[in-house]
Amino acid sequence: MTATAAMLEIKDLHAKVGEKEILKGINLTVRPGEIHAIMGPNGSGKSTLSQVLAGRETFEVTSGQVLYQGQDLMALSPEDRATAGIFLAFQYPVEIPGVGNMHFLRTALNAVRRKHGEEEVDAMDFLSLIKEKMKLVEMDQAFMNRSLNEGFSGGEKKRNEILQMAVLDPKLAILDETDSGLDIDALRIVAAGVNGLRRKDRAMLVITHYQRLLEYIVPDFVHVIAGGRIVKSGDRSLALELEQKGYAWVDAQVAGAPAPGARP
Amino acid sequence: MSETSQALEQLTRQEYQAGFVTDVESEQIPRGLSEDVIRLISRKKDEPEFMLEWRLKAYRHWLTMREPTWASVKYSKIDYQDIIYYSAPKKRQALNSLDEVDPEILKTYAKLGIPLEEQKRLQNVAVDAVFDSVSVATTFKEKLGAMGVIFCSFSEAVRNHPELVKKHLGSVVPYTDNYFAALNAAVFSDGSFCFVPKGVRCPMELSTYFRINAAETGQFERTLIVAEEGSYVSYLEGCTAPMRDKNQLHAAVVELVALDRAQIKYSTVQNWYPGDREGRGGIYNFVTKRGLCAGYRSKISWTQVETGSAITWKYPSCILKGDESVGEFYSVAVTNHRQQADTGTKMIHLGKNTRSTIISKGISAGRGQNTYRGLVKVQKGAQGARNYTQCDSLLIGSQCGAHTVPYIEVRNNTAQVEHEASTSKIGEDQLFYCRSRGIPEEDAVSMIVNGFCRKVFKELPMEFAVEAQKLLMVSLEGSVG
Numbered sequence: 001m002t003a004t005a006a007m008l009e010i011k012d013l014h015a016k017v018g019e020k021e022i023l024k025g026i027n028l029t030v031r032p033g034e035i036h037a038i039m040g041p042n043g044s045g046k047s048t049l050s051q052v053l054a055g056r057e058t059f060e061v062t063s064g065q066v067l068y069q070g071q072d073l074m075a076l077s078p079e080d081r082a083t084a085g086i087f088l089a090f091q092y093p094v095e096i097p098g099v100g101n102m103h104f105l106r107t108a109l110n111a112v113r114r115k116h117g118e119e120e121v122d123a124m125d126f127l128s129l130i131k132e133k134m135k136l137v138e139m140d141q142a143f144m145n146r147s148l149n150e151g152f153s154g155g156e157k158k159r160n161e162i163l164q165m166a167v168l169d170p171k172l173a174i175l176d177e178t179d180s181g182l183d184i185d186a187l188r189i190v191a192a193g194v195n196g197l198r199r200k201d202r203a204m205l206v207i208t209h210y211q212r213l214l215e216y217i218v219p220d221f222v223h224v225i226a227g228g229r230i231v232k233s234g235d236r237s238l239a240l241e242l243e244q245k246g247y248a249w250v251d252a253q254v255a256g257a258p259a260p261g262a263r264p
Numbered sequence: 265m266s267e268t269s270q271a272l273e274q275l276t277r278q279e280y281q282a283g284f285v286t287d288v289e290s291e292q293i294p295r296g297l298s299e300d301v302i303r304l305i306s307r308k309k310d311e312p313e314f315m316l317e318w319r320l321k322a323y324r325h326w327l328t329m330r331e332p333t334w335a336s337v338k339y340s341k342i343d344y345q346d347i348i349y350y351s352a353p354k355k356r357q358a359l360n361s362l363d364e365v366d367p368e369i370l371k372t373y374a375k376l377g378i379p380l381e382e383q384k385r386l387q388n389v390a391v392d393a394v395f396d397s398v399s400v401a402t403t404f405k406e407k408l409g410a411m412g413v414i415f416c417s418f419s420e421a422v423r424n425h426p427e428l429v430k431k432h433l434g435s436v437v438p439y440t441d442n443y444f445a446a447l448n449a450a451v452f453s454d455g456s457f458c459f460v461p462k463g464v465r466c467p468m469e470l471s472t473y474f475r476i477n478a479a480e481t482g483q484f485e486r487t488l489i490v491a492e493e494g495s496y497v498s499y500l501e502g503c504t505a506p507m508r509d510k511n512q513l514h515a516a517v518v519e520l521v522a523l524d525r526a527q528i529k530y531s532t533v534q535n536w537y538p539g540d541r542e543g544r545g546g547i548y549n550f551v552t553k554r555g556l557c558a559g560y561r562s563k564i565s566w567t568q569v570e571t572g573s574a575i576t577w578k579y580p581s582c583i584l585k586g587d588e589s590v591g592e593f594y595s596v597a598v599t600n601h602r603q604q605a606d607t608g609t610k611m612i613h614l615g616k617n618t619r620s621t622i623i624s625k626g627i628s629a630g631r632g633q634n635t636y637r638g639l640v641k642v643q644k645g646a647q648g649a650r651n652y653t654q655c656d657s658l659l660i661g662s663q664c665g666a667h668t669v670p671y672i673e674v675r676n677n678t679a680q681v682e683h684e685a686s687t688s689k690i691g692e693d694q695l696f697y698c699r700s701r702g703i704p705e706e707d708a709v710s711m712i713v714n715g716f717c718r719k720v721f722k723e724l725p726m727e728f729a730v731e732a733q734k735l736l737m738v739s740l741e742g743s744v745g
Binding site: 054055056057058077078079081082083087088090093094096097098099104107108111112115147148164168 | 691692693694696697698699700701702703704705707711712714715716717718719
């Protein structure tokens with residue numbers, strides 16, 4: 001028995017899109033308070049994993065199991081996963097013209113609150129809440145009255161994702177390449193926002209291509225994904241090693257030995 | 265079908281909510297159209313001679329015309345001899361107060377959310393209720409009368425203000441204008457009339473609520489609004505009809521006249537019965553609407569939310585004759601199932617420094633076909649004319665269509681004309697993004713569609729903007745399958 005129960009347990013997860021199998025047996029356990037970094041080359045299945053966890057229907061889960069707080073996650077709709085405390089920060093946040101940023105966020109928060117039998121937040125209370133949270137990502141209030149992500153720069157979109165996360169207060173946050181397309185200043189702001197949201201009872205999956213992000217958001221564990229499987233796990237030093245040696249190094253290692261978690 | 269589209273389908277599978285029939289005794293004339301029928305209609309309405317003559321001239325002209333075929337809509341040929349041209353609920357005598365209106369009719373309007381009884385009236389909205397061929401009630405007449413505003417049924421205007429009617433009737437849409445306008449001129453039975461005198465800002469929204477009840481009748485109403493120098497009026501019309509298997513023709517004409525510095529804001533929430541999922545029944549909504557900005561700095565704004573009708577064919581237009589006059593057109597047109605819409609506007613720039621704005625939002629779902637057709641014409645003398653056109657289409661599902669047909673004719677080289685167009689799909693991306701934030705799918709669709717229409721909705725009078733949003737969701741019933 002471990003001291004803390006797992007928040008997320010992924011067991012031998014297989015998923016495909018169309019006829020193409022992308023996840024080929026993922027195993028991963030995440031406990032509250034932990035930050036897990038998931039690294040890997042393009043096309044390795046990192047983003048697919050994040051989308052499968054959030055419930056995207058493009059992907060079909062063919063076998064395996066995902067338990068979230070002991071519950072079968074795959075049985076839940078995307079909105080139910082969200083209200084249960086899962087948050088995905090998108091790699092490419094979506095633009096919705098004509099829908100105000102603030103309106104969107106309040107609708108989302110109230111959907112979560114309704115689900116938990118809590119009273120909805122009115123516009124005035126929401127305004128004071130959002131003002132507070134916006135400081136975290138150094139966002140200007142002008143953003144709130146603009147259409148959701150419409151005409152936002154790459155960095156603004158990513159900050160907006162972290163702002164949403166701060167407002168929705170998830171238990172498990174999945175950050176899908178939150179560092180992509182950011183210059184160094186924006187990266188610092190976003191990372192500071194994420195660090196500000198670290199908590200004992202909150203877990204995070206940080207998906208990234210580069211070691212750079214992990215200098216700011218320091219993970220407890222690093223996993224390397226390749227060919228739809230986690231092929232190597234370790235602590236922070238793994239990320240550094242990976243950066244020095246490149247992904248080819250992982251490929252070479254994998255070629256020799258069966259991947260951990262593969263079916264016998 | 266994916267889980268997504270199933271949920272979408274369920275959420276939007278709301279029935280047309282105005283589809284009931286009122287059981288009321290009505291007086292109808294035999295079906296068919298002839299000079300005798302026109303004489304009969306005119307006699308029933310106690311019209312002065314000039315009206316009958318105008319009707320007959322229109323009818324004779326109509327006989328020489330051909331039904332237009334240029335719109336991209338398809339329907340089987342209309343048999344004009346198979347339509348009943350006049351149907352009115354029976355009543356004792358002239359109605360002096362609402363108490364004399366058939367309680368069944370009052371109930372009908374209450375059910376549609378338009379309570380006509382004095383005590384329950386909408387605050388600040390005067391209503392003229394047109395039931396089949398006749399106006400059954402107009403509220404707030406006295407209050408408006410005190411300010412010199414005339415708001416009454418068209419028939420009443422013909423009887424009580426013949427000089428005003430004679431002066432303006434057909435001045436913007438002559439009976440020779442087009443096939444359906446000619447037909448309307450020959451057989452129109454009622455409608456609303458509004459006159460706002462010089463310098464008066466009409467203190468409340470004026471509104472006409474059109475209801476088709478009888479089967480196999482056509483509805484031909486005419487609305488005439490005249491705004492004198494420096495006056496302002498905001499007018500809204502709403503329309504519903506019962507669900508019936510057979511198509512019904514609605515051919516209306518609206519004429520607006522704005523003199524110097526006058527402003528007319530005309531809003532439409534059109535919810536005629538659209539037919540069933542397979543395209544059986546529904547209203548053919550063939551309407552001619554035109555406003556004349558006759559005076560210096562006059563302004564006419566059309567805002568329309570078109571969710572109903574099997575077929576919509578209408579182009580609310582502005583003739584910008586007065587120098588520095590302004591024309592605006594804001595439109596949301598929805599076609600779901602097998603609905604078809606060919607709609608847009610015409611902005612005719614005649615005066616100097618005239619300006620026009622066109623914002624059109626077409627939403628197609630099911631097997632709906634939606635065409636924006638618009639003309640921007642700048643004549644030689646229209647020095648410094650400006651137009652801005654934005655027309656966007658939103659597709660829901662993969663069996664619908666959106667088409668944009670802009671016509672631009674510029675004869676003055678100082679004119680500036682801009683046209684922007686876009687077509688997008690409610691993406692799985694957008695839906696998933698909303699859902700991943702905990703927003704249920706139905707709310708997400710509603711949010712995305714409303715966002716798309718926001719520029720138009722904000723032009724509607726406040727009282728009706730919320731209604732229009734709800735209506736939009738009802739009409740997107742079963743929109744993905």
